Amino acid sequence: MLTASTILLATTTASCIALLMRNTKLRADLATARHEADHDALTGLPNRRALLRHLNTLLADPARPVAVALLDLNRFKEINDEHGHTAGDLVLCQVANTLTALDLSRAKVGRMGGDEFMIITDDGMQTARINAKAAAQALDAATVALGETNFGCYASLGLALADHNEVTAADLLSRADAAMYAAKRRGGGVKEWHPNIGATVTTKRPKQRRRYR
Numbered sequence: 001m002l003t004a005s006t007i008l009l010a011t012t013t014a015s016c017i018a019l020l021m022r023n024t025k026l027r028a029d030l031a032t033a034r035h036e037a038d039h040d041a042l043t044g045l046p047n048r049r050a051l052l053r054h055l056n057t058l059l060a061d062p063a064r065p066v067a068v069a070l071l072d073l074n075r076f077k078e079i080n081d082e083h084g085h086t087a088g089d090l091v092l093c094q095v096a097n098t099l100t101a102l103d104l105s106r107a108k109v110g111r112m113g114g115d116e117f118m119i120i121t122d123d124g125m126q127t128a129r130i131n132a133k134a135a136a137q138a139l140d141a142a143t144v145a146l147g148e149t150n151f152g153c154y155a156s157l158g159l160a161l162a163d164h165n166e167v168t169a170a171d172l173l174s175r176a177d178a179a180m181y182a183a184k185r186r187g188g189g190v191k192e193w194h195p196n197i198g199a200t201v202t203t204k205r206p207k208q209r210r211r212y213r
Contacts, residue, residue, distance in 0.1 A: 001043070007083065008189055011136065012030060019113070023067075026120065035140065037049065037103060038050035038129070039045040040096075040110070040111045041094075041176070042089060042090055042092060042111075043070050043093055044091065044096065045094035045096050045099075045100070045107065045109060045110045045111045046109070046111075046156050047111060047112075047113075048110070048111075048112045048113055048152050050110060051110040051112065051118050051120065051201040052169060054108055054120060055068065055120055055169045055172070055185075056080075056169050058120065058122050059162060059167065059169060059172070061186045062164045063199060064122050065123065065124040065125070065162075066121070066162040066172070067120075067121045067124070067125055067128030067160065067161045067162065068118060068119070068120055068121075068124050068159070068160055068162075068173060068176045068186035069118065069119040069121070069128060069130065069131065069132040069135070069157050069158065069159045069160075069176060069190075070112070070116060070117075070118055070157065070158045070173065070176040070177055070179075071095075071116065071117040071118065071119065071135065071139075071155050071156070071157045071178045071180070072115060072116050072155065072156050072157075072180055072181075072184060073091065073092075073095065073115040073153065073155050074154040074156055074184065074187075074188050075154070076088065076091065076114075076115040079091060079151055082173055083146070083149065085153060086146070087144075087149070088115075090144045090146060090151070091115075091123045091151050092111070092115065094143075094144045094153055095115075095117060095139060095142070095153050095155070096111065096117075096140055098135075098138050098142045098180060099117065099138070099139075100117070101138075102131075102134055102135065102138055103185075104119065104121070104131040104134065104135070105121070105123060105130065105131060106121055106123035106125050106127055107119050107120060107121045107122075107127075107131050108121050114162050118208075119131055119132065119135060124161075125161045128159060129159065129163065129190075129192070130189075131201055132157050132159050135155070135157065136155060136157055136188070136189055136190050139153040139155045140152075140153075140155075141153060145185075145194075154188050155188060156177075156180055156181075156183040156184035156188045156189065157180060157183060157189070157190045157191070158174040158177060158178065158179030158180025158181070158182065158183055158189075158190075158191055158192075158193065159176060159178045159179060159190060159191065159192045159193065160172050160175035160179060160192070161193075175193040176193060178193060179191040179192060184202075
């Protein structure tokens with residue numbers, strides 16, 4: 001026969017278990033929400049929010065030689081317009097997979113939005129150049145097949161180094177953006193921002209071919 005104390009103990013135990021389960025679910029939901037807040041839903045890469053937070057953290061340390069490469073896909077709008085967003089999404093995912101597979105040195109890779117990606121390197125300009133060149137070459141070789149059509153992942157990259165002379169994340173991104181558009185005007189590859197002469201070529205890719213048919 002159950003006593004009042006036994007019933008109370010069983011009820012208390014059940015309540016504690018239920019509370020523990022709710023707390024566990026809440027923690028899991030919170031972890032999921034945090035991950036989703038910091039990652040791009042399509043590619044799984046860190047998103048603009050996470051990238052800018054990481055960049056600002058690095059820039060707060062004057063001893064860190066921080067460099068940023070902004071990467072923009074060439075003729076991506078044509079792929080979207082001519083073949084639809086499904087093809088465009090496949091190309092974006094291939095770019096993300098290609099960049100992730102490179103395992104770049106001292107770098108954080110993410111998607112800023114649209115067809116723009118960013119590589120943040122905290123080991124100086126030489127490492128940043130190596131990373132940017134590796135990314136450009138890997139994307140030049142990458143293709144995505146959709147039916148009988150193959151899509152290329154050609155990209156233009158702009159590279160900028162923080163001199164820590166009160167440089168902000170906005171300053172650094174503006175420099176990298178200017179260099180990236182200069183690279184795009186030349187048909188792709190990597191261009192490096194310079195305070196005196198604008199963008200200086202570090203890597204130039206052969207003239208772009210139309211790689212989808």
